[in-house]
Amino acid sequence: MFVFLTMAIALASAPATASCPAPGQWITPEGAERGVDELFSELADSKVVLLGEQHARWEHQRWQLHTLAGLHARRPDMVIALEMLPRQAQPALNAWVAGELDEATFLKRSDWRGSWGHDYEAYMPILHFARMHRVPVLAVNIDRALHSRLTVEGWDAVSEGQRYRITAPVPAPDAYRARLRAVYAAHPSASHADHHFERFIAGQLVWDRVLAAGLAEAASDGALVVGLMGRGHVEYGHGVPHQLADLGITDSRMLLPWDANEDCRTLQEGVAHAVFGIAAGEQHEPPRPTLLGVFIEASEAGVLVLDIASDSVAERAGLESGDVITHAAGQRLRETGDLVSLVRRQMPGTVLPLTVLRDERETEILARFPVHSD
Incomplete structure (x- = not known):
């Protein structure tokens, strides 16, 4: 999946807040401090809460874990939905939560390494939390082959059964297209041809719709659904929240971590309902993984x-x-x-x-x- 470069791209039309959150502090993008009890009580009344992340920042997964714990304390009837795994991995997730698999067997059966290009170690504390508390974990993504078919051939070319009865996405808002245009232009292999950009847009909408469909289906049972996904799917409500609204969930809540070294001018109105300050620095991250490239x-x-x-x-x-x-x-x-x-x-x-x-x-x-x- 394309990595969003959203933090380097600011929308000139959106006003910036005066300050960033201090480490350990929740604020609105407009700069108002939010108390934990009040904020989490509001979140617990929602159908869907989205926790955005930068996939390679382990501090973001740690923040997700602590946020999940706070939400679970208020809503034990919680479900965790993962962008990281395709729907074929659901049996492995079920067996993991039930305590039937060790880590090595779970990684093998879920094909974690083949499905997700980021370190599983960052996510294991979340999965152990889910297993300890018997919180259901859902795989709400699709594999790359199906994503490619939907993007290239179109939704009508893929039967309902093959696409898990997921319906086609609604068009991207103009502001989302503008953000994606900037992201696309920054990619080294980007083509200036319009049809290549439209293919890129179509691919992003496939991801957004697929994730939204999984979240909406889980929310239909009345549980609090907490989705873990890349922040580009969450910010400004343009990606997954926009598709959720088309599926009838208009009150999804968006939360983001905010690194202390990020430019406060990029903390703009509407980027999320609340952001949490995280200390910056490589000392909080593991050594860089070995990559073949x-x-x-x-x-x-x-x-x-x-x-x-x-x-x-x-x-x-x-x-x-x-x-x-x-x-x-x-x-x-x-x-x-x-x-x-x-x-x-x-x-x-x-x-x-x-x-x-x-x-x-x-x-x-x-x-x-x-x-x-x-």
């Missing part, structure tokens, strides 16, 4: 390389788009998660041997992982 998907022969990140380990090793990685460190690769798991275990300063199928011929490539500079 490839965009991949599963194939019959192994793991297909779709694209290569510039100045990456993969580029320096000589990997190319279209390569199929069949083995890594002598291990047969049957799914994308197999490769992700091996790369994540790779230490700086080491080498990972890769067997690559290129033009119907096998070749050996050595991926060298550099030592991180201080």
Whole structure:
């Protein structure tokens, strides 16, 4: 899923608040402080609460966990909905919450590494919280293949059963299109052709509608549904909240974490119902994960390389788009998660041997992982 660059993009028409929240403080975007008891009592009366995040910021997942705990204390009939997993992972989530799986088995059965490109460790405290309190956890996303079909072929080309009876999205508000235009233009591979931008818009609307449909279905049972997702789906009510309103839920509440080093001028009216101040600094984050620098998907022969990140380990090793990685460190690769798991275990300063199928011929490539500079 495309990573939103929203914090670098301000809407000139939206007034900014005078100050950012201090660490540990809840405020409205207009700058008014919110007491925890009053705010959480209001949230507990909602049908849907959305907790936005930057996926790679572990402090954001920690904030989500504490917010979930506060909401659960007021509404034990709570459901947690995850952007991170497609609907096929629901049996694994059910078994996890029921206490039937250990972490390794859950990660394997849910295909977490193949479905989500961010560290599972950041989300495990949330999943342990859900299991401890027997809070249902729902996978409300779809896999990349279905997302691609809906984006490229259109909703009418995919049967209702194949798309989980999710209906087509309503058009994006003009302000959302403007934000997405800025995000799209900032992407290195962006094309200036209008039809490419419209395809990008269509892809974002698929994500928004899919997530909204899962949230709305869960809310129909009367529980408080708390959705965890990227902040770009939440901000200004343009993404998921806009689609929720079309599905009959017009009072969803939007909460965001706000890092202390963010520009207060980007804290604008309407970005969320409340924001929470978080201390900035790399000392609150784990070491940067080891990355190969490839965009991949599963194939019959192994793991297909779709694209290569510039100045990456993969580029320096000589990997190319279209390569199929069949083995890594002598291990047969049957799914994308197999490769992700091996790369994540790779230490700086080491080498990972890769067997690559290129033009119907096998070749050996050595991926060298550099030592991180201080």
